[in-house]
Amino acid sequence: MKPATALPAQKNTRASDISDSQLRGLFGYNLKRSFSALQVDLLEVLSKFDLRMVPFSTLVMIVENPGLRQSQLADALAIERPNLVVVLDALERRELITRDRVPTDRRAYALRATLAGHQLFEKAYRAVQTHEARYLDRLTTAEREALSSALNKIRATFEETGE
Amino acid sequence: MKPATALPAQKNTRASDISDSQLRGLFGYNLKRSFSALQVDLLEVLSKFDLRMVPFSTLVMIVENPGLRQSQLADALAIERPNLVVVLDALERRELITRDRVPTDRRAYALRATLAGHQLFEKAYRAVQTHEARYLDRLTTAEREALSSALNKIRATFEETGE
DNA sequence: TATTGTTATACTCTATAACTATA
């Protein structure tokens, strides 16, 4: 490919006249664009519960693993411990979770969801499942399985050296 | 599911003792985790060319669409015009692209890649393809096609009302 | 010494309002 010399500028063209086949040829780019589009809808769903993605994931993990410690949780969610602190502060302030000292290790906190936390989890999780159905309904069973398998392989490729 | 009352804290368990099946049951979460893992590797590849994801995508689009205008480019990349300005400033400062006034519309700039820009594009694009091969090699043809098709359907689901 | 949680901080990405110059 040679450099442009004195070619005319693109006129007042519609977006459809712009080609992006080189970027579309990259799976990573498609992954990002698809997730970005999905994220807009997901954030709107979560906003009804005053939640964003990380606080939602955090609540789900605490409900599923009562007594979990902060560093275990940060590990499981692949977020840095300092960033988790502010998320937990907010959830605790809303009385959705509790932080109880662990008697056998007084450095650590055992995380648990309150009744309100469990109730919010139930409602929010169901709403997210409805959001997911919006696109999963359009996929065949084979596509869902292949998507799931492919995502797992991608993660395994890049996490195996990193963990 | 009822709230925790007086359960013991999780002991010094390994990460494998923590369950995340509820989050893993959400495709959106898997999409995010897989892309995050991929991104770490991709950013490392791009750093060899002093590029990040958006500047790379920007360069690819300008090479493929010489004479493109900034607002067309922002549209195609789905990024806000103000954010594109600083990206283009940096690429222009490095003499990878040029901004030429469009004679027929003196508000607009026609974007083109310089020789150095084309050369950097060629090297960076090949490096990204090598990065992509790291995980694509592990996918079957059926998986690649299903992944591609699934991603397109996800994007279509959430962009059709938004555009 | 090492680990848990914390504070402070900084960098990136993204989004919006408001301006200028042109149309």
Add this chain to the structure above:
DNA sequence: TATAGTTATAGAGTATAACAATA
């Protein structure tokens, strides 16, 4: 009046260093 590009700014998300309390 509307559009192209710009400036300034603010909100999220993410990453690291360094500290106090505890192991």
